[in-house]
Amino acid sequence: MSKNTRRMAVLVAAGLALTACGTTHENAPGASSGTAPAPKACKGPSGKFTIGMSQANLAEPYRVRMDDDIRKAAAGVPQFTVHYSDAAQDNSKQVEQVNTFLTQKIDLLIISPNEATPLTGVVKQAYDQGIPVLILDRKVDGDAYTSFIGADNVDIGRQAGQFFAEKLLPQGGKVVELKGLAGSTPAKERSDGFDKGIAGKNVSVIATADADWLRDKGQQQAEALLKAHPDAQAIFSENDPMAEGARLAAQNAGKADLPIVGIDGLPVPEGGIKAVEAGRLSATFVYPTGGAEAVAAAKKLLIDCQPVAKTQTLGTRLVTKDNAAAVYAEFNRG
Structure with missing residues (x-):
């Protein structure tokens, strides 16, 4: 076999190995340096795999539920061992935790980034090492990852805006908005979507405040907003915990009936679906x-x-x- 023939055989074999492993790097042209990294070999049913789950924080009930959902699903896959980390809303800490996972030679990374830009580099680093990367809920910059899994936050925001315009404030009105962590992609996307939903409907956002997805901060920011804007007729909160905090703020301001809408809709006793059923929230949107x-x-x-x-x-x-009890029962059936 000539030198050129041997070289061609090696390249063909490498291409077959990449296809056999089944990662989706080939669907991301130019994701890192224009060349998809060679992934680790897929070991099949006989293999044992270590997965690192990097969570943005565990202060939000939604993120606790996410980890619980991963644990429950992974329990049915005996080949998997999952290690969890909590970045506690600290970008540097999350980068360090992911680097620790890489040092431990994990086979796959699952990550819900605290903020997009600060986590992009370490996600790309994992991807470039051939480690499949699954991104949940919040995005990173670029496309150096294997798969993004999450709902369409722009569409959820748009639906929320339409609900305000058509159901809560059909004659028009003034809304204050509680936003999530500024550098996290759902915060911008939900806000952008909400603006689309109320466009041309005589509904306006008169003030906003960042409350970092947290209930206590949601209450503090809502109190400040309602004090500064006593003419506000409703509150749009980008998640349910901030919305629950806003409800307390509204009650303290003598506006116990102020319409408040959130997002998450966790099917747990302390979640958004039960809050709607109890009348604390006017509505929420299920966010898997x-x-x-x-x-x-x-x-x-x-x-x-x-x-x-x-x-x-x-x-x-x-x-x-109207449907909260039925939705809650559906999610908890069986």
């Missing part, structure tokens, strides 16, 4: 955690040796007083 879907994608990549979609968009639904 993607935990079960992430484990399914990991199984497909590492065990089944199949590719996964670059983007997996999860569904949502509006929850109001």
